[in-house]
Amino acid sequence: DSGVTQTPKHLITATGQRVTLRCSPRSGDLSVYWYQQSLDQGLQFLIQYYNGEERAKGNILERFSAQQFPDLHSELNLSSLELGDSALYFCASSVVGSGSNTGELFFGEGSRLTVL
Amino acid sequence: AQSVAQPEDQVNVAEGNPLTVKCTYSVSGNPYLFWYVQYPNRGLQFLLKYITGDNLVKGSYGFEAEFNKSQTSFHLKKPSALVSDSALYFCAVRDRGNNAGNMLTFGGGTRLMVKP
Numbered sequence: 001d002s003g004v005t006q007t008p009k010h011l012i013t014a015t016g017q018r019v020t021l022r023c024s025p026r027s028g029d030l031s032v033y034w035y036q037q038s039l040d041q042g043l044q045f046l047i048q049y050y051n052g053e054e055r056a057k058g059n060i061l062e063r064f065s066a067q068q069f070p071d072l073h074s075e076l077n078l079s080s081l082e083l084g085d086s087a088l089y090f091c092a093s094s095v096v097g098s099g100s101n102t103g104e105l106f107f108g109e110g111s112r113l114t115v116l
Numbered sequence: 117a118q119s120v121a122q123p124e125d126q127v128n129v130a131e132g133n134p135l136t137v138k139c140t141y142s143v144s145g146n147p148y149l150f151w152y153v154q155y156p157n158r159g160l161q162f163l164l165k166y167i168t169g170d171n172l173v174k175g176s177y178g179f180e181a182e183f184n185k186s187q188t189s190f191h192l193k194k195p196s197a198l199v200s201d202s203a204l205y206f207c208a209v210r211d212r213g214n215n216a217g218n219m220l221t222f223g224g225g226t227r228l229m230v231k232p
Contacts (some may be wrong), residue, residue, distance in 0.1 A: 002161070031218070035222075042222060042225060045221065048218075048219050056219055090160070094218065103218075104150055104162045105162075105220060107152075109157075109158060110158075110159055
């Protein structure tokens with residue numbers, strides 16, 4: 001158990017809908033990262049938050065947004081869903097968010113999104 | 117930009133034989149390098165990391181990896197494979213000079229199949 005909690009584990013929805021994925025980082029970790037894992041794209045970095053502030057942005061679509069709350073949990077919002085958004089969405093956390101950090105990321109079990 | 121290549125989609129090895137999973141990387145500065153393992157329907161689990169120092173890094177479950185700067189490689193190895201090692205393995209890199217965030221860039225993954 002990594003200590004990172006993601007909900008829901010599975011989600012099935014229709015095209016055009018909106019969903020919210022939730023992540024609670026390990027106790028004490030200030031940084032949260034979101035990754036998308038699909039069969040044809042591998043693991044793609046979406047976005048990172050550090051202590052409530054956006055820290056880095058990757059290949060995140062404009063239809064997607066995220067935030068980190070004062071209690072450090074994070075939510076990833078996916079809207080106007082398309083078939084191609086079906087994937088496993090991972091949250092990871094680490095202690096710090098600065099460039100001097102050498103530490104590994106700790107991953108949750110993921111939220112599997114199926115768009116029909 | 118940083119990138120990782122895992123040239124083999126799948127590696128097959130017999131139980132008891134040594135295994136190698138290959139990884140090459142590209143960063144503008146000096147790298148931090150990581151290996152993760154993913155079992156079916158699970159999140160990514162950290163195996164080992166190279167930060168500095170000895171080029172041979174030892175990690176969890178008897179795995180080790182060798183950092184080779186001249187070849188920009190970080191191959192994962194294990195002297196004697198177990199059937200339970202069968203999983204998806206990811207190599208990841210972070211440029212230690214990147215102060216914009218410390219997200220990891222992952223390779224496409226290599227599926228390791230260990231046969232009895």
